[in-house]
Amino acid sequence: EVQLVESGGGLVQPGGSLRLSCAASGFTFNNYWMSWVRQAPGKGLEWVANIKQDGSEKYYVDSVKGRFTISRDNAKNSLYLRMNSLRAEDTAVYYCARSGSYFPDYFDYWGQGTLATVSS
């Protein structure tokens, strides 16, 4: 059974940092693109970033470029999102999601999400 379990969310002040983690199990982690998708309270889905199987390609939504870094550790079956210079508008539930093997244009498994709140 595919499982994705996020952790690392919490309350942080504007300008602060958080590191989100996603522990994957039930599939061959290094065969898939992986992604982060977020959802602000009461709002729709927003894709944040994705990373290729070997980490050689990474893509980000414009609003987080230069502030967020996606990474993965295939030996630990884990995905990460380092978030710096956090703003109030980054407040959201952050979902870890598995993308396709060949191209990261859809998400077939999602974690339960971790809430990051940016507030003073």
Next chain:
Amino acid sequence: QSVLTQPPSVSAAPGQKVTISCSGSSSNIGNNYVSWYQQLPGTAPKLLIYENNKRPSGIPDRFSGSKSGTSATLGITGLQTGDEADYYCGTWDSSLSAVVFGGGTKLPVL
């Protein structure tokens, strides 16, 4: 403002059929596959349709997807109260090098 445009809400009665539209452009829907997601209240999204019209294992054939030009449509037949959810379309945008979603459509089953 979302890159993909969906109606904010649609409604139908149990047993009826409903369609949800998703409109984009040549840089996204026009040249890439479309996927659809169902988000029940308080839960994570769930993949319903990928590559325009394919259903993952376990998704009933009451759910269908289609694409024409720069628009896509999700169809749901035999509506059930359990289908009450928010529905999102998504695709890759080649100009943005990014995944883009529609703003979501709320479906109450009245």
